[in-house]
Amino acid sequence: MKKYILLLVWLLTSLITMQATDLTHDRLSIIPSPVRIVPGDGEFCFSKKTVFVVENKRQAEIARFFTDLFTYAGGFTPELKIGDKKGDVYFVTDASLKSEAYRLEVTSQKITVKAADEPGFFYALQTLRLLLPPSIENMHEVSVVWNVPVVTIEDEPRFGYRGLMLDAARFFIPKENVLRIIDCMAMLKINRLHFHLVDDNGWRLEIKKYPRLTEVGAWRVDRMGLPFPDRKNPKPGEPTPIGGFYTQEDIREIVAYAGRCQIEVIPEIEMPAHTNSSLAAYPNLACPAVKEFIGVLPGLGGDHAGIIYCAGNDSVFTFLQDVVDEVIALFPSRYIHLGGDEANKIYWEKCPLCQERMRKEHLADEEALQGYFMGRMAAYVRGKGKEVMGWDELTNSVIPENTIIFGWQGFGHAALKAAMQGHRFIMTPARIMYLIRYQGPQWFEPLTYFGNNTLKDVYDYEPVQEDWKPEYESLLMGVQASMWTEFCNKPEDVDYQIFPRLAALAEVAWMKKGTKNWNDFLKGLDVYNEHIATKGIVYARSMYNIQHTVTPDHGILKVKLECIRPDVEIRYSMDGKEPTVTSALYKDMIILSNSAVIKAATFAGSKQMGKTLVLPIEWNKATAKPILNIESNQQLLTNGVRGSLKQTDFEWCSWAKNDSVSFTVDLLRTEVLHSLTLGCITNYGMAVHKPALIRVEISADNKEFEKVGELHYTLGQIFREGTFIENCRMDLKGHSGRYIRVVAKGPGACPVDHVRPGQESRILFDEIIVE
Numbered sequence: 001m002k003k004y005i006l007l008l009v010w011l012l013t014s015l016i017t018m019q020a021t022d023l024t025h026d027r028l029s030i031i032p033s034p035v036r037i038v039p040g041d042g043e044f045c046f047s048k049k050t051v052f053v054v055e056n057k058r059q060a061e062i063a064r065f066f067t068d069l070f071t072y073a074g075g076f077t078p079e080l081k082i083g084d085k086k087g088d089v090y091f092v093t094d095a096s097l098k099s100e101a102y103r104l105e106v107t108s109q110k111i112t113v114k115a116a117d118e119p120g121f122f123y124a125l126q127t128l129r130l131l132l133p134p135s136i137e138n139m140h141e142v143s144v145v146w147n148v149p150v151v152t153i154e155d156e157p158r159f160g161y162r163g164l165m166l167d168a169a170r171f172f173i174p175k176e177n178v179l180r181i182i183d184c185m186a187m188l189k190i191n192r193l194h195f196h197l198v199d200d201n202g203w204r205l206e207i208k209k210y211p212r213l214t215e216v217g218a219w220r221v222d223r224m225g226l227p228f229p230d231r232k233n234p235k236p237g238e239p240t241p242i243g244g245f246y247t248q249e250d251i252r253e254i255v256a257y258a259g260r261c262q263i264e265v266i267p268e269i270e271m272p273a274h275t276n277s278s279l280a281a282y283p284n285l286a287c288p289a290v291k292e293f294i295g296v297l298p299g300l301g302g303d304h305a306g307i308i309y310c311a312g313n314d315s316v317f318t319f320l321q322d323v324v325d326e327v328i329a330l331f332p333s334r335y336i337h338l339g340g341d342e343a344n345k346i347y348w349e350k351c352p353l354c355q356e357r358m359r360k361e362h363l364a365d366e367e368a369l370q371g372y373f374m375g376r377m378a379a380y381v382r383g384k385g386k387e388v389m390g391w392d393e394l395t396n397s398v399i400p401e402n403t404i405i406f407g408w409q410g411f412g413h414a415a416l417k418a419a420m421q422g423h424r425f426i427m428t429p430a431r432i433m434y435l436i437r438y439q440g441p442q443w444f445e446p447l448t449y450f451g452n453n454t455l456k457d458v459y460d461y462e463p464v465q466e467d468w469k470p471e472y473e474s475l476l477m478g479v480q481a482s483m484w485t486e487f488c489n490k491p492e493d494v495d496y497q498i499f500p501r502l503a504a505l506a507e508v509a510w511m512k513k514g515t516k517n518w519n520d521f522l523k524g525l526d527v528y529n530e531h532i533a534t535k536g537i538v539y540a541r542s543m544y545n546i547q548h549t550v551t552p553d554h555g556i557l558k559v560k561l562e563c564i565r566p567d568v569e570i571r572y573s574m575d576g577k578e579p580t581v582t583s584a585l586y587k588d589m590i591i592l593s594n595s596a597v598i599k600a601a602t603f604a605g606s607k608q609m610g611k612t613l614v615l616p617i618e619w620n621k622a623t624a625k626p627i628l629n630i631e632s633n634q635q636l637l638t639n640g641v642r643g644s645l646k647q648t649d650f651e652w653c654s655w656a657k658n659d660s661v662s663f664t665v666d667l668l669r670t671e672v673l674h675s676l677t678l679g680c681i682t683n684y685g686m687a688v689h690k691p692a693l694i695r696v697e698i699s700a701d702n703k704e705f706e707k708v709g710e711l712h713y714t715l716g717q718i719f720r721e722g723t724f725i726e727n728c729r730m731d732l733k734g735h736s737g738r739y740i741r742v743v744a745k746g747p748g749a750c751p752v753d754h755v756r757p758g759q760e761s762r763i764l765f766d767e768i769i770v771e
C-alpha cells in the first residue's frame with residue numbers, strides 16, 4: 001500500500017513539475033526572440049515593496065516608464081532610488097556591452113539589468129514587460145500576482161534601424177492612436193517611426209508660417225463611401241469635412257512619448273510630388289501650366305497626381321525651406337525624409353519656368369530636374385545639420401550627397417543602385433513590407449490593394465541577398481514595415497493592418513541572420529498579442545484563416561486547404577453543416593469529381609481559431625477540363641470556383657496583353673453545347689473592365705473552328721463605375737464539339753473622365769461555364 005502511495009505522490013509531483021516547466025517555457029516565449037535565454041527555477045515577484053535602484057536620472061526615467069505599468073494595473077508604485085545600495089531591481093552600466101544590448105538576470109530575490117546605454121536598459125525592461133502577465137497592460141487595477149520567471153537573457157539587435165512607417169496623410173490617425181501604436185512598437189524594440197505627414201490627400205502638420213497648409217490642406221471632400229481608387233476629384237466649392245492635422249503641440253507630445261520609448265520620429269515632408277494638399281492651399285507653388293482647380297485629393301487623383309511643385313519657381317524652395325525650419329524645430333530626429341517618389345513630370349514638360357531652369361542648370365531632362373530639386377533641398381537640410389532620407393526614385397538621377405535611400409520597388413532592390421554609389425539604405429520592399437497589402441486569404445479580409453503580404457511573408461523576409469557584394473550589407477541600416485492608409489476609414493483599420501505583422505518585422509529587424517524560427521515566433525506572438533489586446537488593439541486573426549487552392553487535373557479537381565499556422569488543425573465538412581472539432585481532419589488533398597460545398601475552419605484543441613471558409617464548387621461541362629495554350633495559373637478558369645469581388649483573390653485570371661486574349665478548353669469528349677458563360681469583373685478604381693468583344697468558336701479536332709457566338713459591348717457598357725461581377729452568356733444553340741476557343745478583346749485605354757484616364761484597362765475572367 002505504502003508503495004502505491006509513494007508512487008502516487010511521485011506521479012503527482014512529476015505532473016506538477018512538468019506543468020510548471022511547461023508554463024515557464026511558455027512564459028519565456030517573447031518576441032523578438034532574444035539572442036540567448038537560460039531558464040532557471042522559480043520566479044521573481046513584483047510588489048509594492050519592490051525597490052528599483054538606478055545610477056542616474058536618465059535611468060530613473062526609463063525605470064519610471066516601466067513602474068508606471070504597476071501604478072495602473074497593480075495599484076502600487078514600486079519605489080525608485082538613485083544610487084542606493086539596497087533594492088530589488090538594479091540598473092548597472094556595463095560599458096562592455098554594445099549600444100542597445102542588454103543583459104538581464106532574474107533570480108527569485110533580485111533582478112539585475114545591465115546595459116551600456118539607455119536603449120539597452122529600456123529594452124531589458126520591455127523584455128520583463130512581456131514576461132509579466134499580459135494584465136500588466138491594464139489601465140485599471142487588477143488582482144494578479146506580478147511574477148516573472150527566473151531567467152538570464154543576453155540580447156542585442158541585428159540592425160540599428162528597425163522601423164515602422166505610418167501614413168497619416170491618406171487617413172488622419174488621431175494622436176491617441178499614434179501614441180498607442182508607439183507603445184506597441186516599444187514592446188517589440190522597434191526604434192524608428194517614419195511619419196508620412198504629407199500627401200495628395202492631406203497635409204497633417206501645423207506650420208505656423210503657412211496656416212493654409214492645415215486650414216485648407218488638411219481637409220478634403222467626403223468620398224468615404226467609395227474605395228480610395230474609385231474616388232473622383234473634388235470640384236471647386238465642394239465642402240471639405242474629412243481630415244485633421246497635428247498641432248505643433250501634438251507633435252511635441254508624440255515626439256516626447258516616442259523618446260521615452262527610445263523611438264526616433266522621422267518626419268517625411270513629400271516633394272516634389274504627392275502634395276496636392278499643399279498646392280490646394282498655395283496653388284502659386286504649382287507650375288503656371290496647371291490651369292485646373294487644385295483640391296486636396298480624396299483618392300488617387302488621376303491626371304491631378306501630376307500636379308506637383310514647380311521646379312522653376314524659387315518661391316517653392318523658399319516655402320519648403322521655411323517648412324523644413326519648423327520641422328527641424330519640432331523633431332529632434334537626426335533625419336528628415338524628403339519623399340521624392342512617383343513624381344509625374346507632365347507639367348514640368350510644359351512649364352516655361354521648369355524648362356528655363358533646365359536650360360540654366362544644363363539639365364538633360366525632367367528626371368535630372370528632379371535631381372536638381374532634391375539636391376537643392378537636401379543641401380538645405382544638410383546645412384541645418386540633419387541627414388536626408390528619400391525613396392528609391394532618388395536613384396534615377398544624381399543622388400544628393402550622403403542621402404539614405406529607402407528601397408521599395410522591385411523587392412527593394414532599386415536601393416542597390418544607391419548602395420553601389422556608397423549610400424546607406426533601408427529595405428521596405430512593397431511586395432513584402434507594405435502593410436497595406438492583404439495579410440491573409442482575401443475572402444476574409446477588408447478591401448485593400450494588390451496581393452498578399454501575409455504574416456509569414458513578412459516573417460520570412462531576409463533583406464541580405466546571396467548575390468550582394470559585402471559592402472552592400474555594411475550600408476544596409478535596417479528594415480521597415482510601411483503602413484499606407486488609403487483603405488483605412490477608422491483608426492481601428494490602421495491597427496488591424498499593422499498588428500500582428502509588425503511583430504514579424506520586429507524579428508526580421510532584431511534577430512541575427514538565420515536564427516528566426518517560425519514556430520517559436522508564433523508562441524511569442526500569442527503572448528505579445530495578449531498584451532496589445534489588453535491595451536485595446538483589435539489585431540488581425542488572419543493567420544488562422546484558410547487559403548484554398550482548387551486545381552483542375554484532367555477531369556478531377558484537387559482541393560488544397562492551407563493555414564500559415566502549423567499549430568492548428570483544419571477540419572471540414574461537405575454535408576452543409578458548420579465544421580466542428582469532430583469534423584473530418586484535413587490532411588492532404590480533397591479530390592472532387594462533382595459539385596460540392598466544402599466548409600472548413602482551423603481549430604486548436606476544441607476552439608475554432610479562424611473564420612469558416614465556405615467554398616462552393618459548381619460543376620459544369622468545362623469543370624476540371626484542361627485549357628490549351630494558356631499559362632498554368634489560368635487553369636483557374638475551369639476550377640469550378642467563382643472569384644470574389646477582390647480581383648486579386650487568386651481566382652481571377654489576367655493577361656499581360658488585353659488586345660487579343662485567346663484560349664481553348666478541351667472538353668475531353670464531344671459534347672452538345674447549349675450555352676457558354678464567361679465570368680467578368682469590373683473594378684472601376686483599378687481600371688478592370690469587361691472586354692469589348694467576346695467570340696466563341698468550336699471544333700471537333702482543334703484544327704477547324706466554327707464561330708458559334710459573339711458578344712459586343714459599347715464603351716458606355718464597359719466603363720461603368722463600381723465593383724461587380726457579370727456573367728457574359730452566349731447561346732451555343734445545341735452545336736456539338738470537343739474544343740471551345742474563346743477570343744476576347746480588351747476595350748483599350750480608359751476614357752478621359754475615368755479615375756484612371758488614358759490607362760490601359762485590364763480584363764479578368766474567373767470561370768468559363770459550359771452547359
Ligand code: ACM
Nearest residue numbers: 341342391408430
Ligand atoms: C511609395 O510607395 N510610393 C513609396
Ligand code: ZN
Nearest residue numbers: 287310351354
Ligand atoms: Zn514649373
